[in-house]
Amino acid sequence: MVNDLHVFEALPAYALGSLDEEEARTVNAHIAGCHLCRQELDAFQMVADQLPLAVPEARPSRELSPRLMERIQSLNVGKPAQPVGWRFPGRLLPVGALAGILLIILLAFSNFLLWQRLNDPEVLTGPLGMRAITLGNTAAAPSASGFVIMGADGQNGVLVVDKLPPLEATREYQVWLVRDSSYTGGPVFAVDETGYRGVRLQAPDSLLSYSAVWVTIEPVGGSPEPTGEQVLNGSLFNP
Amino acid sequence: MKLDGVDDVTLVKLIADAHTDAIQELYDRYNRLVFSVALTVLGDRAVAEEATLDVFVRVWQGAKTYRPDRAKVNTWLIAITRHHAIDILRWQNSRPDVKSLSLNDVSLSNGTAVPDTEARVEISLQRARIRSAVAQLPAEQRQALVLAYFKGYTHQQIAEVLKQPLGTIKTRIRLAMQKLRETLLDEDSDASESP
Numbered sequence: 001m002v003n004d005l006h007v008f009e010a011l012p013a014y015a016l017g018s019l020d021e022e023e024a025r026t027v028n029a030h031i032a033g034c035h036l037c038r039q040e041l042d043a044f045q046m047v048a049d050q051l052p053l054a055v056p057e058a059r060p061s062r063e064l065s066p067r068l069m070e071r072i073q074s075l076n077v078g079k080p081a082q083p084v085g086w087r088f089p090g091r092l093l094p095v096g097a098l099a100g101i102l103l104i105i106l107l108a109f110s111n112f113l114l115w116q117r118l119n120d121p122e123v124l125t126g127p128l129g130m131r132a133i134t135l136g137n138t139a140a141a142p143s144a145s146g147f148v149i150m151g152a153d154g155q156n157g158v159l160v161v162d163k164l165p166p167l168e169a170t171r172e173y174q175v176w177l178v179r180d181s182s183y184t185g186g187p188v189f190a191v192d193e194t195g196y197r198g199v200r201l202q203a204p205d206s207l208l209s210y211s212a213v214w215v216t217i218e219p220v221g222g223s224p225e226p227t228g229e230q231v232l233n234g235s236l237f238n239p
Numbered sequence: 240m241k242l243d244g245v246d247d248v249t250l251v252k253l254i255a256d257a258h259t260d261a262i263q264e265l266y267d268r269y270n271r272l273v274f275s276v277a278l279t280v281l282g283d284r285a286v287a288e289e290a291t292l293d294v295f296v297r298v299w300q301g302a303k304t305y306r307p308d309r310a311k312v313n314t315w316l317i318a319i320t321r322h323h324a325i326d327i328l329r330w331q332n333s334r335p336d337v338k339s340l341s342l343n344d345v346s347l348s349n350g351t352a353v354p355d356t357e358a359r360v361e362i363s364l365q366r367a368r369i370r371s372a373v374a375q376l377p378a379e380q381r382q383a384l385v386l387a388y389f390k391g392y393t394h395q396q397i398a399e400v401l402k403q404p405l406g407t408i409k410t411r412i413r414l415a416m417q418k419l420r421e422t423l424l425d426e427d428s429d430a431s432e433s434p
């Protein structure tokens with residue numbers, strides 16, 4: 001329970017991350033200026049931080065250690081590494097498959113983009129109704145660029161970003177689909193050393209039903225709604 | 240390079256300097272902890288192993304961002320693991336298997352950890368303390384706690400999953416956390432008073 005004076009009763013749940021968004025915002029605002037509640041929160045946070053130690057201990061397979069070192073070595077020599085931090089909904093997709101899909105789509109569009117000169121450069125419509133939407137960057141990532149490429153029916157899409165700054169380990173980029181001032185959280189992702197990444201987009205509804213796409217910086221694992229700096233954005237409205 | 244006796248913080252600094260021996264050593268120390276947390280959240284060994292790999296690759300890539308003044312290395316690792324695993328869960332859109340969510344399997348033993356370094360001894364002691372404290376909670380409080388922490392559920396979602404009034408869930412979680420805090424504080428006091 002949250003009152004005007006202190007938020008003691010809400011602090012255990014806040015430490016666990018189980019408050020709803022509005023309650024969490026209220027607590028967040030309060031503890032920013034209340035030393036007493038901050039101290040209480042620290043005590044409950046210490047309890048929450050220890051909870052993982054209560055889980056039954058399990059061992060991964062022996063093959064995991066060499067796989068890790070193999071991946072580390074591939075990162076070391078600058079080879080393309082297996083993507084970290086994002087999964088296709090419900091299943092894992094091989095890196096090669098994603099790269100192949102992206103390559104095919106990008107090659108098809110690159111030819112198209114070369115000759116097509118439209119008045120509105122932000123949305124390009126290609127053969128069979130495919131669309132490529134240019135994302136604009138912000139002051140938080142002035143060198144970054146991005147595209148959303150989607151099928152004619154908007155059921156599938158791919159976000160491709162380039163030159164986004166790598167983030168510290170506790171932060172990730174997150175994709176947002178915006179409609180009527182509400183936000184649908186999309187995948188979180190990290191970029192490689194050049195700031196490049198391709199991410200598949202799937203949403204409960206057709207991508208065409210959303211008005212905009214954003215990319216923001218969020219805590220690892222993502223947020224229920226955008227909280228961090230926006231680095232890319234673009235309109236998904238049809239031209 | 241022999242890293243057996245190197246403390247965790249130094250190990251992370253070595254990782255930041257791209258010493259592959261250091262990431263191997265960190266993996267050897269904490270793979271079971273990271274995997275256990277991932278498995279608890281995800282409930283699937285194969286997916287939990289992929290998540291475990293991801294966590295250590297992130298550490299490799301982001302070791303420079305670790306701040307020892309903010310958290311111990313194992314706390315940092317757990318935070319990355321939990322957030323990443325919950326994110327995978329969110330995208331799998333899986334329904335929670337309530338029966339698998341209790342911590343009834345929690346035992347009071349120290350498992351198979353071999354306390355051959357100071358860090359491992361500390362982890363083993365921490366494990367024993369928190370397991371004992373959690374085991375003392377009523378089952379319904381443990382269940383609500385696990386849904387909140389390991390599945391990333393809000394009060395409202397927990398109330399729906401367990402088919403209990405929202406107020407009941409809030410009370411269970413608050414009481415569980417308060418009890419854990421008291422128990423762990425008491426044990427801290429006892430430990431500091433003992434010779």
